Amino acid sequence: MLAINSVNTYRIPQKFEYYKPRDLREALELLNSIEDAKIVAGGTDLVVDLKYRRVVPKALIDVSELSELRFIRTDSNYIEIGSAVTMQELVESEIVKKSLPLLVEAVESIGSWQIRNLATIGGNICNASPAADSVPPLLTYDAELELASLNGPRMVSIEKFFTGPKKTVLERREILRSIKVPLSQQKFGWSYAKIGRTSFDLAKVSVAVLLRAEDGIVSEVRIALGSVAPTPVRARNTEKSITGLSLEKATVRASELVVSEIAPIDDVRSTAWYRSRVAKILVRDAIWKAYERFLQAGDK
Amino acid sequence: MKIKFRLNGVVTEVEVEPHETLLNVLRDKLKVKSVKYGCGVGECGSCTVLLNGKPVTSCLVLAAKVDGYEVVTPDYIAQTHVGKIIIDAMLEEGAIQCGYCTPGFLTTIYAAITKGIRNIEDVKRALIGNICRCTGYINILRAVKKILSETK
Numbered sequence: 001m002l003a004i005n006s007v008n009t010y011r012i013p014q015k016f017e018y019y020k021p022r023d024l025r026e027a028l029e030l031l032n033s034i035e036d037a038k039i040v041a042g043g044t045d046l047v048v049d050l051k052y053r054r055v056v057p058k059a060l061i062d063v064s065e066l067s068e069l070r071f072i073r074t075d076s077n078y079i080e081i082g083s084a085v086t087m088q089e090l091v092e093s094e095i096v097k098k099s100l101p102l103l104v105e106a107v108e109s110i111g112s113w114q115i116r117n118l119a120t121i122g123g124n125i126c127n128a129s130p131a132a133d134s135v136p137p138l139l140t141y142d143a144e145l146e147l148a149s150l151n152g153p154r155m156v157s158i159e160k161f162f163t164g165p166k167k168t169v170l171e172r173r174e175i176l177r178s179i180k181v182p183l184s185q186q187k188f189g190w191s192y193a194k195i196g197r198t199s200f201d202l203a204k205v206s207v208a209v210l211l212r213a214e215d216g217i218v219s220e221v222r223i224a225l226g227s228v229a230p231t232p233v234r235a236r237n238t239e240k241s242i243t244g245l246s247l248e249k250a251t252v253r254a255s256e257l258v259v260s261e262i263a264p265i266d267d268v269r270s271t272a273w274y275r276s277r278v279a280k281i282l283v284r285d286a287i288w289k290a291y292e293r294f295l296q297a298g299d300k
Numbered sequence: 301m302k303i304k305f306r307l308n309g310v311v312t313e314v315e316v317e318p319h320e321t322l323l324n325v326l327r328d329k330l331k332v333k334s335v336k337y338g339c340g341v342g343e344c345g346s347c348t349v350l351l352n353g354k355p356v357t358s359c360l361v362l363a364a365k366v367d368g369y370e371v372v373t374p375d376y377i378a379q380t381h382v383g384k385i386i387i388d389a390m391l392e393e394g395a396i397q398c399g400y401c402t403p404g405f406l407t408t409i410y411a412a413i414t415k416g417i418r419n420i421e422d423v424k425r426a427l428i429g430n431i432c433r434c435t436g437y438i439n440i441l442r443a444v445k446k447i448l449s450e451t452k
Contacts, residue, residue, distance in 0.1 A: 008340075009339065009340025009341050009359070010323075010324070010337050010340050010359075011319075011320075011321075011324060012319040012320070012321065014319060015317070015318070015319050016318055016319060017318060018301070018318035018362065018364045020364070020365070020367070040362070042360075043360050043361065043362060043365075044342055044360050047321065047342075047359075047360045047361075047362065048341045048342065048360070050319070051340065051341065060318070060362070062362070062364075062365055064365065088354070111342075111429065112345065112428045112429020112430075113355055113408065113411075113425075113426050113428065113429055114342070114345060114348055114355050114356050114357045114408070114429045115342055115357065115360075115429060117351070117354040117355060117356050118356050118357070118360060118361065
């Protein structure tokens with residue numbers, strides 16, 4: 001990351017075309033006909049990249065107002081979120097608050113009010129930052145992504161979507177249309193734990209946990225981490241190993257095991273050494289917090 | 301391309317380039333100087349405006365997108381009833397030092413108050429995206445408390 005004042009960030013120092021298609025089909029057609037077109041929604045990452053010339057697109061296709069990408073709906077099995085729903089709309093949605101509290105907790109920690117009013121859930125996913133706050137929760141919820149193209153839609157599980165930092169399986173002519181999350185009949189406790197320089201900053205380490213327990217024994221747990229590997233990761237071995245253990249043992253064991261499932265690096269925000277140590281602590285804390293919430297949910 | 305939007309209630313038409321931001325167009329073409337350029341990358345909140353009633357950093361909004369939208373800027377907010385209460389409280393509490401971040405704070409506080417946010421902790425959270433580099437936060441928060449008590 002460049003220091004903020006090493007570049008004049010007042011203007012975007014490059015030219016490109018701009019399109020605001022009326023529907024998804026037109027957006028896909030534009031994407032097909034223009035080489036080097038980029039999709040823009042909130043622009044909170046893209047406009048910064050344009051200012052620093054990290055990307056040099058021929059055209060931008062603005063999908064932020066497409067009604068086909070701007071909805072939240074639910075039936076008894078799924079909740080589906082359009083990719084152009086803003087982060088603020090997400091955290092204010094009663095349906096999402098009720099069904100996906102872990103996602104809401106994570107998204108509330110993103111940037112500022114101003115940024116959440118622009119940034120979209122689809123943008124957060126497609127930019128594929130290892131630090132994307134919405135992703136660890138969506139990993140634990142086993143979310144599926146619907147990718148639209150002129151050849152028709154295809155579904156990809158979010159766990160298979162990311163291939164590296166800033167890299168995904170999204171093809172050049174595809175647009176993420178929606179995020180589908182299967183609704184569980186079971187009640188889970190949840191927790192999103194994150195360490196950053198400030199809450200405003202990107203995470204150095206983040207951990208998302210969903211948990212159910214019976215008589216103090218972990219009966220089901222899902223753990224995902226951000227910023228500690230080239231992509232956000234599900235800690236499946238840790239999940240498996242601590243299921244059936246008492247909460248006391250599970251937290252200790254998870255702390256020991258989680259390090260083997262991550263591959264942190266040194267960068268401007270933190271070091272691999274620090275990230276490993278913090279991941280151990282955050283996993284422990286997040287499991288306890290999720291357990292507390294699980295018990296509270298049971299009381300109601 | 302030509303865009304048409306409501307600027308502080310007035311239908312405004314202006315010729316813009318795709319690479320211009322809302323901040324560029326407001327300051328350079330429409331001469332709205334109450335909107336300040338701070339960091340230019342959405343981190344400081346100096347350029348905050350209301351876009352369809354919601355606070356956003358105008359340095360990250362492409363002007364072309366704003367076609368059909370409603371934009372409200374700090375100079376307009378300063379003339380409103382709530383805006384005046386905010387400004388008076390900020391003056392009385394010394395919640396202004398160099399003053400550069402003030403229009404952004406005014407806009408976000410206005411958005412929070414008019415949205416019905418009544419709790420000091422919630423206003424604090426709403427203000428995470430506004431940075432005062434003189435670090436005059438204590439006075440700003442004192443002003444917010446005053447504003448909350450005066451806008452019941």
